[in-house]
């Protein structure tokens with residue numbers, strides 16, 4: 001995707017943080033970033049669980065909150081499952097190379113991306129009870145990520161009220177990967193001033 005974008009002339013600036021907005025009337029004039037001031041014809045805030053912090057600066061009420069999920073990756077000599085196994089909010093996802101992913105949980109612990117021994121034990125206990133061969137497999141990696149949750153379970157997708165050429169696409173919680181293409185198409189339509197192909201009422205920015 002990155003390559004395809006670059007081939008079409010998209011400039012991608014990585015590893016820089018947006019700190020503040022400089023406003024003039026109902027326009028964002030520029031964004032203060034760790035790499036200096038940046039200007040654009042349109043702005044779209046897509047900073048996941050951290051979006052609330054930026055929207056607060058624009059006095060836009062929002063209910064985006066970080067929800068931590070922890071994961072474990074097993075390395076197995078062969079593929080042990082042929083299908084994804086769901087068990088409540090937990091799941092086991094086999095990969096073609098034999099690795100097996102085990103997740104996850106929903107924890108409201110602020111912006112803390114660390115794993116905990118308790119949750120990793122819960123996940124390994126569940127996984128090894130469902131697939132006993134995992135007891136002799138190696139845990140290759142464990143990590144945690146912050147999902148962008150929202151107070152009503154819906155993402156925020158649309159124009160920022162009171163500002164021109166400014167949008168939000170955030171708060172997709174557990175489905176941000178699945179919904180990424182639809183979100184990208186919708187944001188593309190909004191930025192080009194087209195009528196979005198889907199009704200965005202439920203996703204209105206500023207609804208709280």
Ligand SMILES: Cc1cc2nc3c(=O)[nH]c(=O)nc-3n(C[C@H](O)[C@H](O)[C@H](O)COP(=O)(O)OP(=O)(O)OC[C@H]3O[C@@H](n4cnc5c(N)ncnc54)[C@H](O)[C@@H]3O)c2cc1C
Nearest residue numbers: 016017018047048050069145146172173174175176177178
């Ligand atoms: C354990 C786990 C498992 C998941 N499994 C699935 C799944 O199977 N399917 C699925 O669809 N979804 C899944 N999700 C959810 C999915 O990862 C999220 O919904 C998705 O990543 C949200 O995308 P996003 O771009 O809005 O936010 P993010 O992916 O969080 O990206 C936001 C980015 O903005 C950056 N940022 C934050 N603040 C600033 C700032 N001030 N300036 C510049 N950059 C900033 C962050 O560093 C980050 O890189 C899972 C999440 C977790 C944690």
